[in-house]
Amino acid sequence: MNIQDPANPPLKDKDYASNQEVRWCAGCGDYAIIKAVQKTLAAVGAKKENTVFVSGIGCSSRFPYYIDSYGFHGIHGRAPAIASGTLLANPDLDVWVITGDGDGLSIGGNHLLHILRRNFNCQILLFNNGTYALTKGQYSPTSLKGQRSPSSPMGVIDPPLEPAQFAIGAGARFVARAIDTQQKQLVDILTQAYHHQGAAFVEIFQNCVVFNDGMTESFAAKSTASDAQVMLEEGKPLTFGKNGERALKCDPGKLNLKVYDVGGEEDDGHCEILHDPSNRTLAFLLAQLELPDQPLATGIIYNDPSPSYEVETYKQIEQAQENSQRRRMNDVLKQGFTWTI
Amino acid sequence: MSSELCFTELDAEAPDSAVVRFAGDSGDGIQVLGSQFGLANAMAGNDIATFPDYPSEVRAPAGSTYGVSAFQIQFGGRNIRTIGDAADVLIALNPAALKVNLDELNPGSLIVVDEDAFTTRFLQKAGYEESPLESGELDGYRVIRIGISKLTLAAVSDLEVTKKEAQRCKNFWALGFTFWLFNRNRGATISWLQKKFAAKPHIAEANIAALNAGHAYGETMEASHEINPCNIRSAEMEPGTYRMVTGSQAAAWGLAAAAELCGRRLGFCSYPITPATPILHHLATLKDLGVVTFQAEDEIAAMCSAIGCSYGGALGATATSGPGMALKTEAIGLAVMAELPVVIINSQRAGPSTGLPTKTEQSDLYQAVYGRNGDTPVPVIAARSPSDCFDATVEAARIAVTYMTPVIMLMDGFLGNAAEPWQIPDMDKLKPIDTAHNVPRDEERPFHRNSKTLARDWVSPGRPGLEHRIGGLERDILSGNVSYDPENHQRMSQIRFDKVHNLTKDLPPLNVEQGELWDELAVVGWGSTYGPISRAVMNMRAKGYSVAHVHLRYMYPFPKNQCKVLSTFDRLLVPEMNMGQLVSVMRDADCPPAEGMPKVTGRPFTIAEIEAAIAARLEVKS
Structure with a gap:
């Protein structure tokens, strides 16, 4: 986001809802996400007129229609490019990019890569439901091996892409992972994403009740969540389990993270790790944790701000203007070799 | 065409024009040589047209035929229309x-060769078994053999330059000699060298020494009556301040000028592609004017970010060539759907697919007019000369902003790289691009539409309410709001269609460039064929043929009177650098068959080709 005065008078969650009827399926995880976004907008005091939601194509990309702000429902995969242009024209805007696993990682993979690398000042929410829902359930780049779908009747044979690893690899400076049903954590992440200067990437696991129901069950259900997730908090140890009975520490022999029992034999005080979001190596290790033997890392995996693209663009313009006498095209046209007849 | 010019006779009558071609290795500095020669002629009062002809390889092996770089210039005392x-x-x-x-020359042409480069090794590399200087192959030409390489080294021998630096002065020796051939002043080139190598004065000094030595060598040839310099007539140019401009430069400046004329920032988003890339290079140097340039990750992103720029309130623009246009299509x-103004420049090249990237063609007309899914009308205009790329681009922007629509401006690789003198326009005298008509009023809805132009308001984020x-x-x-209502889609499709077709009300009527309505034959052109058609029609009319020249700027939609104008001629002939696209686009618009x-x-049309086509279709009027 960009630093600006909050909305005055302050707005409530519901004030950010547009007059359009929401058309997601009953029970869709998107409802929880839009609620969290509206809560975040209210909490940070976002101004409607300065807020722009840009999306591509897919269920998630209908999002802008349901928020009472400026919105641009673009074409498949290209939201990052539209958002980049919008920010180049007006760097004072608060831009949110809404995409999905198909839109952002398949057809739009190139644009997602580059908006992250360039570090345009925006929030990028990737709704990951592991399926192409709008086109009726084909497998997506994040579908797991073996997943059956109309286009993979015998099961998916290509290995899945892991969004957080992709984002860190692309050079993103803020990478977080959230789950639709974990409202409190989601709002907290979105708030921090909003305040981050530069591209903030948030993968949000989102349950598709129609085509991929239960995708998040193994790590997000009430019964499994505490054992299956390490919820990251800055400066805190990487503990998980109902009573924090397990934790992650560094395995120096393997340059890896390993699970140990708190108070157990391996709890020897060596190689303990406190979560440091500015540590990119740790971020990679956390993003790579894989169920079922390891917990899934949720929360802010990486956060290490660096200058954003549009700010650098305007810095160059200012610098060029300082070093130049030219102000108008008349000055340009008359410069160089000319002759008069 | 006369080819002897007047090098043989003293006091010969000055010819109207001359065509000089410089050629050498990619590393020989041929382009600098050519453009400096062009500038000197322009400053001497000639009208000129120039075209660089360089290989697509970045640095082909020295001495190879595919590494040859050339530069052609025509200069003279009348309006020069072609190279x-x-x-x-x-x-x-x-x-x-x-x-x-060799096959680019008129019979009897003067050939000046660097004899020192005709070594066994370089002859072999060029594929010569025997030196063409000895084999009799050049018998029909007048050949002047000069040891340019050695004379260059001798000319700079007293100066503090390395052997390599000395060898690299060869092009300026050749330029000095060519200046002598045509009695041209070295002053501008000398000051150019001094400025260019201000940080390396010894390089400037060496090049100037080579330039002077080449010139002096000519004078000694003159003294021994081997050859005389040939004066070419000056042109009567309209008074004003001029500069040389290429099509790419003019298009880039046209975009920046258009942004200034409509009071918006220019947001230019582009992906490198031959031959459109120089437009990005030129605009990237205009940051001091507030121009934002963005080298996107691909053609699609370039188009989408240009749309984003316009959405955000800047004037969004992009430039590409055919394959890039294909990617931008969606x-x-x-x-079109979002009704946002974007200027899309297509510097066409030979297709299909990758085609011949460095060669020119006009084969993207169908693509521009028809190439999208759905009913998606987009105005298309075409530039006719290098400097016209400025006017055509400003006009494309004017239409885009007035009608809130993307507009395609067609130019081509030839126009992009060719240069001509350009009377510098005064920005204060250009008509501002009025954006007041689509500025949203507070009380109005964001989807308000201008009842006259049918353009919707330009509503950018940041505006409360x-x-x-x-x-x-x-x-x-x-x-x-999103609507699947059948009647609504019909109405919206009609609006998108009417909006672009209403544009014909504002377009200037089609004029006949040369000749009269009711002439027997009209040669109908568009884009860069302007030069050769214009000269050929002029020549043939002088010989008594009843032939006219009509040249189109508005490719879609056509001006209202176009079909009527064309129907006055008995026959229409359409030379175009494609397999006949305009012919069928005209048929589609119910214009008379052509x-x-x-x-x-x-390669561009030659004047002779078009003259022959006219002669084959008409008898001379008595």
């Missing part, structure tokens, strides 16, 4: 340069 069908003088700096350029449709959602889905005509004259060799 000339064939050259009167060839300056060849090695055997390969001679070999590949996003152009989005700009007008928050709205827009996108590629069909929307309700009034509320702007005969196509396709040429897809990657």
Whole structure:
């Protein structure tokens, strides 16, 4: 986001809802996400007129229609490019990019890569439901091996892409992972994403009740969540389990993270790790944790701000203007070799 | 065309024009040599046209035929419309340069060769078994053999330069000699060298010494009566301040000028592609004017970010060539649907697919006019000369902003790289681009539409009270909300169609460039064929043929009177650098049937080709 005065008078969650009827399926995880976004907008005091939601194509990309702000429902995969242009024209805007696993990682993979690398000042929410829902359930780049779908009747044979690893690899400076049903954590992440200067990437696991129901069950259900997730908090140890009975520490022999029992034999005080979001190596290790033997890392995996693209663009313009006498095209046209007849 | 010019006779009458071709190795500095010669002629009062002809390889092996770089210039005392069908003088700096350029010459041309480069090794590299200087192969030409390489080294021997630096002065020695051939002043080149090498004065000094030595060598030839310099007539140019401009430069400046004229920032988003890339290079140097340039990750992103720029309130623009246009197509449709102004420049090259990237063609007309999914009308205009790329671009922007639509400006690789003198326009005298008509009023809805132009308001984020959602889905005509209503889609499709077709009300009527309505034959052209058609029609009219020249700027939609104007001629002939696209686009618009004259060799039409086509279709009027 960009630093600006909050909305005055302050707005409530519901004030950010547009007059359009929401058309997601009953029970869709998107409802929880839009609620969290509206809560975040209210909490940070976002101004409607300065807020722009840009999306591509897919269920998630209908999002802008349901928020009472400026919105641009673009074409498949290209939201990052539209958002980049919008920010180049007006760097004072608060831009949110809404995409999905198909839109952002398949057809739009190139644009997602580059908006992250360039570090345009925006929030990028990737709704990951592991399926192409709008086109009726084909497998997506994040579908797991073996997943059956109309286009993979015998099961998916290509290995899945892991969004957080992709984002860190692309050079993103803020990478977080959230789950639709974990409202409190989601709002907290979105708030921090909003305040981050530069591209903030948030993968949000989102349950598709129609085509991929239960995708998040193994790590997000009430019964499994505490054992299956390490919820990251800055400066805190990487503990998980109902009573924090397990934790992650560094395995120096393997340059890896390993699970140990708190108070157990391996709890020897060596190689303990406190979560440091500015540590990119740790971020990679956390993003790579894989169920079922390891917990899934949720929360802010990486956060290490660096200058954003549009700010650098305007810095160059200012610098060029300082070093130049030219102000108008008349000055340009008359410069160089000319002759008069 | 006369090829002897007047090098043989003293006090010969000054010819109207001359065509000189410089050729050498990629590393020989041929382009600098050519453009400096061009500038000197322009400053001496000639009208000129120049074209660089360089290899697509970045640095092909020295001495190879595919590494030859050439530069052709026509200059003279009348309006110069083309670079000339064939050259009167060839300056060849090695055997390969001679070999590949020999068929670009008029019979009897003057050939100046660097004799020192005709070594066994370079002859072999050029594919000569025997030196063409000895074999009799050049018998029909006047050949001047000069040891340019050694004379260059001798000229700079007293100066503090390395051997390599000394060798690199060869092009300026050749330039000095060419200046002598045409009695041209060295002053401008000397000051250019001093400025260019201000940080390395010894390089400037060496090049100036070589330039002077080449010139002095000519004077000694004159003294021994071997050859005389030839004066070319000056042109009567309209008074004003001039500069040389290429099509790419003019297009880039046109975009920046258009942004200034409509009071918006220019947001230029582009992906490198031959031959459009120089437009990005030129604009990237205009940051001090507030121009934002963005080298996107691909053609699609370039188009989408240009749309984003316009959405954000800047004037969004992009430039590309055919294959890039293909990739941008879906996003152009989005700009139509979202009703946002974007200027899209297509510097056409020979296709299909990758085609011949460095060769010119006009084969993207169908693509521009028809190439999108759905009913997606987009105005298309075409530039006719290098400097006209400025006017055509400003006009494309004017239409885009006035009608809130993407507009395609067609130019081509030839126009992009060719240069001509340009009377510098005064920005204060250009008509501002009025954006007041589509500035949203507070009390109005974000989807308000101008009843006259049918353009919707240009509503950018940041404006309180007008928050709205827009996108590629069909929307309700009034509320702007997504609508699947059948009647609404019919109405919205009609509006998109009418908006672009209403434009014909504002277009200037089609004029006949040369000749009269009711002439027997009209040669109908568009884009860069302007030069050769214009000269050929002028020549043929002088011989008594009843032939006219009509040249189109508005490719879609056509001006209202176009078909009527064309119906006055008995026959229509359409020379175009494609397989006949305009012929069928005209048929589609119910214009009278026309005969196509396709040429897809990657080279522009010659005047002679068009003259022959006219002669084959008409008898001379008595």
